[in-house]
Amino acid sequence: MLVGGCERVVIDIAGFPVGLGTTDRPLARSLQDRYRHFLTSHSSLAADFVIDVVADPPCGENAELDVRVDGSTWRMTRGDFDASWNAASGCGRIRQTRNPYSTDSVLRIVHSVLLSRERGLLVHASSLVLEERAFLFTGPSGSGKTTIASLAPSAAVLLTDEISCVRSTPRGWLAYGTPFAGELGTSGTRVAAPLAGIFRLEQGAANRILEMPQAHAVRTLMRNILFFGTSAGAGSLAAWHPDTLRGHVLDTACSLAADVPVSTLTFRKESGVWDLIDRHVPGLVRA
Amino acid sequence: MSEIDQQHEIYIAREERLAARRVAGEMVILSADDSSLYVLNELGALLWEAADGATPLREIVRRVICEEYEVDQETGLRDAESFVRQLAEHGVLRVGNAPGAGER
Numbered sequence: 001m002l003v004g005g006c007e008r009v010v011i012d013i014a015g016f017p018v019g020l021g022t023t024d025r026p027l028a029r030s031l032q033d034r035y036r037h038f039l040t041s042h043s044s045l046a047a048d049f050v051i052d053v054v055a056d057p058p059c060g061e062n063a064e065l066d067v068r069v070d071g072s073t074w075r076m077t078r079g080d081f082d083a084s085w086n087a088a089s090g091c092g093r094i095r096q097t098r099n100p101y102s103t104d105s106v107l108r109i110v111h112s113v114l115l116s117r118e119r120g121l122l123v124h125a126s127s128l129v130l131e132e133r134a135f136l137f138t139g140p141s142g143s144g145k146t147t148i149a150s151l152a153p154s155a156a157v158l159l160t161d162e163i164s165c166v167r168s169t170p171r172g173w174l175a176y177g178t179p180f181a182g183e184l185g186t187s188g189t190r191v192a193a194p195l196a197g198i199f200r201l202e203q204g205a206a207n208r209i210l211e212m213p214q215a216h217a218v219r220t221l222m223r224n225i226l227f228f229g230t231s232a233g234a235g236s237l238a239a240w241h242p243d244t245l246r247g248h249v250l251d252t253a254c255s256l257a258a259d260v261p262v263s264t265l266t267f268r269k270e271s272g273v274w275d276l277i278d279r280h281v282p283g284l285v286r287a
Numbered sequence: 288m289s290e291i292d293q294q295h296e297i298y299i300a301r302e303e304r305l306a307a308r309r310v311a312g313e314m315v316i317l318s319a320d321d322s323s324l325y326v327l328n329e330l331g332a333l334l335w336e337a338a339d340g341a342t343p344l345r346e347i348v349r350r351v352i353c354e355e356y357e358v359d360q361e362t363g364l365r366d367a368e369s370f371v372r373q374l375a376e377h378g379v380l381r382v383g384n385a386p387g388a389g390e391r
Contacts (some may be wrong), residue, residue: 216326219315227322251308
């Protein structure tokens with residue numbers, strides 16, 4: 001959409017529409033293509049950004065990610081972008097080079113914040129839907145998140161191979177597709193499905209599933225949840241303060257671990273692992 | 288952490304900027320400063336909940352540990368002291384010789 005010389009796209013991830021507007025047409029085209037499965041026409045936005053494209057990295061080539069919060073204003077910087085966002089009003093601005101990955105990084109942070117207030121989480125995990133049930137696979141880099149997705153039956157729908165989104169809803173816990181891509185480099189699918197199981201991946205000589213005690217499950221989830229932000233002052237009463245939101249995240253992780261089975265899945269690289277998942281999760285009918 | 292005098296009463300208080308939740312009998316504690324996560328077992332969770340900064344550790348041990356776990360006072364207090372010092376080193380508890388446990 002072209003508004004006053006500004007190309008604008010609205011991206012809906014897990015029910016949070018976020019607007020991105022820029023006068024830089026090449027970037028606008030890149031964003032439209034990157035998020036094409038997640039575009040929406042919603043006008044009531046959870047966040048709305050204006051993107052200014054600059055020639056050189058605004059924060060120096062190699063600066064690492066830094067997220068600081070002052071009141072309800074979130075400042076997010078890295079070598080390739082400098083963004084600020086007033087979480088209370090929803091309005092924000094991004095200065096970045098013409099690289100859609102910069103915008104993508106800001107979106108990940110913003111969605112982690114938005115979700116944290118609505119019993120939702122972004123998790124460093126791949127996730128798939130098979131026969132209307134979602135499975136989430138988490139673990140450190142190299143544990144096999146992309147591999148397990150590539151071994152899935154052909155009927156499985158990829159929600160993401162990198163950053164999964166889960167929310168507690170009146171229908172129970174749902175996993176949502178996200179456009180946040182990892183090694184596969186392909187966007188997830190914009191669907192949602194009831195979350196049937198969460199697996200922490202380990203590669204081993206044989207396939208095996210071992211359910212975790214709840215506190216262990218919470219620890220596993222917390223280690224893999226995306227949450228950013230530091231603040232100089234304590235602010236456990238301020239709605240958008242990272243301490244407040246971190247408490248929400250912990251509450252959500254505890255609820256999730258209580259409601260959805262979390263297990264360690266040791267597997268080797270062969271498709272038989274999905275037979276094991278099939279047998280482990282009641283009600284999943286083999287295709 | 289200030290120097291603790293073994294001859295006097297010990298008081299323990301929960302550090303600020305921590306979020307703690309009971310999960311299936313255990314206590315999950317999250318630090319706001321560095322997002323470190325600690326999981327205390329059932330006994331640790333009881334000590335954590337009793338760490339009000341006002342009750343001497345000796346009294347907490349007598350009431351919470353000795354009665355619940357049938358441990359003698361001397362053994363219970365020795366183990367509890369060791370445990371709370373470890374938590375203090377991780378910035379989870381404050382330990383001191385006065386009520387408030389060195390309140391900030």
